Amino acid sequence: MKIISTNIAKPTIITWNGKKETTGIYKTPTNFPIYLGKNDVKDDSVIDRKYHGGEFKACYIFSEMHYKYWKNLYPNLNWEWGMFGENLTISHMDETEIFVGDVYKVGDAIIQISQSREPCYKLGIKFKNQNILKKFITHGLPGSYVKVLKEGAVKIGDELILEKRPKKSLTVAQLFRLLYDKDKDQNLLKLAINNEALPLKKREKFKKFILTH
Numbered sequence: 001m002k003i004i005s006t007n008i009a010k011p012t013i014i015t016w017n018g019k020k021e022t023t024g025i026y027k028t029p030t031n032f033p034i035y036l037g038k039n040d041v042k043d044d045s046v047i048d049r050k051y052h053g054g055e056f057k058a059c060y061i062f063s064e065m066h067y068k069y070w071k072n073l074y075p076n077l078n079w080e081w082g083m084f085g086e087n088l089t090i091s092h093m094d095e096t097e098i099f100v101g102d103v104y105k106v107g108d109a110i111i112q113i114s115q116s117r118e119p120c121y122k123l124g125i126k127f128k129n130q131n132i133l134k135k136f137i138t139h140g141l142p143g144s145y146v147k148v149l150k151e152g153a154v155k156i157g158d159e160l161i162l163e164k165r166p167k168k169s170l171t172v173a174q175l176f177r178l179l180y181d182k183d184k185d186q187n188l189l190k191l192a193i194n195n196e197a198l199p200l201k202k203r204e205k206f207k208k209f210i211l212t213h
Contacts (some may be wrong), residue, residue, distance in 0.1 A: 001160040003106065004064055005032045005089035007082030008044040014125050017087050020048050020163035029200045033155035034087065036109040036148045041087045051205035055147060056197070056199045057112040062086035063093035073135070074127055085123070086143055090160065095141045095173040101166035101197035108152025116176040117142040137180050144172045147197070169195055184209045 007027035011174060023046030035042035046053040058068050062084045069078055069089050095116070102113040119137065124130035136142065170178070170191045175198075178188050178204040184206075192206050 001093050002091045003088050003154060003156055003158045003160075005029045005081030006032075006156060007087055007089065007152065008034060008041060009082075009085075011045045011047065013144040014122070015150060016121060016125065023122050023125075024052065025085040025089065025126055027085055029081045033107070033153040035151070035153050036087075036111065037058050051175065052119070057145040058148040059087045059111065059146050060085060060117060060124050061088045061090050062117075063095070063141070064089050066067050066139075068139055069139070069192065073127070074132075077127065083119075083126075084143060085126075087132055088154065092096065093143075095144065095176070096171055098172050099169040100145065100172060100175055100192070101169045102163040103149065104160060105163050106161070107154030108150075109148060109153075109154055110150035110163070112197055113172060114145050114147045115199065115202065116144055116172050116179070117123040118179060127139055137176075140173055140176055142172070142176045150184050159177050165196070166195065169197075178206070186211060193210060 007029050009027040011022045011024065012026040014023055024047050039055065039058055040053040041059055075178040086137070100111055100113055100115065104111050117131045120141070120160050121130060123136065124132055132182045141155055168191060170188050175192060177186055178192060189206050189209055
């Protein structure tokens with residue numbers, strides 16, 4: 001897996017339910033390295049820090065492999081890397097083979113896979129169609145947020161080198177399914193609850209779905 005695009009955003013004003021809001025989802029490719037900090041990407045626009053940025057969402061990565069699928073569904077959009085709001089567009093990234101807790105060295109930084117992306121209405125605004133939220137969930141390949149264990153600069157061409165993988169974990173795709181499935185897999189729930197790469201708040205929510213009899 002390699003970085004094929006580094007993307008950051010300037011604050012963009014959107015309208016939702018008749019009210020103006022500011023968002024950082026409109027990321028565009030850069031031609032220079034970007035710096036991965038512990039809570040966000042330097043010089044990127046992170047507006048709503050209740051849901052974006054922070055220790056477990058310092059940077060968002062998404063696979064270039066998925067672009068073809070979405071371009072076929074929405075051919076009339078202005079397509080470029082960063083379309084899904086990702087900071088790093090990664091080649092050959094497969095969420096069914098990447099595990100929560102995986103640690104990668106990339107450029108000068110060290111990152112850890114922390115949690116799958118959960119789409120919100122701002123993605124619908126960007127795609128000019130709120131139906132994309134259901135399609136995104138059904139497709140099941142959401143990209144991943146990462147925790148930055150060691151800050152550093154990354155650039156196009158940098159390879160993601162796996163340094164450590166948990167002995168027991170679930171994939172990013174499995175975690176994503178677990179978030180939305182009504183009948184949640186009990187084995188996957190236990191793996192998620194015991195995975196410290198996930199934020200405590202999310203693990204506590206999963207505990208509520210454990211069957212006690």
